[in-house]
Amino acid sequence: MTVANSTAGGLAGLRAAIPLLATRAYLFSGGIAPLAGPVRTELATWVDQWAADPLVHRADYFGAWGRLRDEFAQLVGADPDEVAVTENTSRATNLALRLLGLPAGSTVLVDDTTYPTMAWAAISHGLRVRQVRPTPGQAPVDAFAAALDAGTSCVAVSHVSALDGYRHDLAALAGLAADRGVRLLVDVAQSAGVVPVDLRRDGIDALVGTAMKWLLGPPGVGFLAVRAEAVAADGCPDVGYVSARIGDTYQLTELPQLPTGATRTEVGLAALPLLAAATAGIRLIRDAGVATIAGQVERLVQRVCAGLASQGVPVDSPRDSATRAGIVVLRVPAATQLADQLRRGGVDVWGYPSGRVRVDPHGFNDDDDIDRLLAGIAAFRTGNDR
Template structure:
């Protein structure tokens, strides 16, 4: 890593005050608050208190800036991006816009976030679960179950439960060969893994601000390539109708096709500039640079857990993992609570797994602190 890259990561770390006292290692759940994000939220509230018309005059300014930032992050055109409330809402909208044939099959696997499968069923599609062997490439498992009635492959780029990372280029090649759409939930990858919809052959992508993009809860993202947006937005509102103060009540106004037509009313206005600030922090540090740091830190976590005899659920092969590390342990919430007492924040699930999600602002000292906390836990037991 070059000196400029280290300096950018140091600046990113300095922007998160919590890191001065804690090793925060759960950015895949909710990111810690960065100072520029806090400042934008405070500025919105202050302006609202002092002169509400300041915001009224620029409702769509912050909206457009956020759309542009996210589009640049994922290799989409701004017109192909919509701001939503969350990833689940974006998922339902994406399936509507993709216009998949009724009764056709959507392939999913163990990485697929459940909303993707449930939304497909709700939209009158069939869902087929693909089971991948531990050392099998996902593209081979999907290829084996593809048939002429398969219209879409729906995956989470990085799995929330075990951190498996798909090779999107491989999946896109399969989709192109078989005439399928590639639909990607990128909530666990945008900001920590380079994503480019055009380069990676992604037809539809959804994500959220509150995780690796360092933004606030309440903002989601939808991106659908223009050529893939063959469906019609179902809902309509004054935003999608692009009306001012003149309209006809007995005539349906023209509504834009694609993602733009899904924005029917006001977004969460106080959060837009804050979400933009989070993305700008990520882009300033550089997603490639963040990815390199996270690859190093994840490797240290995986190796450290294995040396301590813990069962690592995340793939051993670096090419199949990203920022999420999961391992099995009895009484996972208790271990997570123990680590919190030692200034280390992870997440423990009642099902018996702990997740550790280092970001680009984390460093080796944070990982040392995590492993020392686990040592203390094992000694105590």
């Protein structure tokens, strides 16, 4: 079953770029993206050039780096100098906290959406962490407002929760943070690429993310973006020859002039073979259009939720489209067995021993993928009822 829509051209092109989809319904982009043709080409080209003439890459270390930084900056509404390429989201989170220069002993407010690395990194940086738990029916922003006091320096959340797909209202959180004079740190690993995000429009002080999920890039590449006005003067003391921007001459006994923004955290070479590959992934997303992808994802999520409801399968994810994104979490006995059976049938999701199955539709997915998923779940449940 295929439903036509006015954005089919861009989404069809995105789907065509991923060979795996010719035979499989891949529905776990929030874990690791399927390999797209242009991403694979960039990886293979780097290796081939390395084998034939290593100096080709030596001459363009920073060209590929800058192109990736520019692509991510455009994706999230930042200036290139406000963006740094890192190894992963966790590294980016630690760097963001250092750049923000939050006062030692001050409090960082988190909630159930907050990826654990953000809380653990705050503790390791000498900060206190307090978890906010909204009461039933209470908006998260109101729960944060009630918990925020004079000792609070930052609100830290995952834009979209990996646990159930809940999506925060960033504008509301940013308004609260601005009113109370605290920083807003956002993990966009589960939203960048499938939910429009803009550093300035959304009032975010710092955001962190990864290439390997919804951005269709390879593992080993993360991102950090910090608004220039939010960077503390002494927020990141690490230094290396990349951040020092040294030329052919330098003084060993004098610290060079360092950049003032996020790029100062890039102290040594990145994983060079991955830079152009990550750039290719982001370009696929931007060519299709994040808003277009978001619309397709919401439509497919609605189909998943409706199909599960018709089967009587409980869903943990929010029912309101304004507070969810591309993650659907369903509750079933024998979740890992269900995921294994679906994989054998050509449908890729993820099952957890706790009885949860996660389904992550992307813009490249279509109605046939959802039909295969729902049919596979129905077959599994029928078989288990015998």
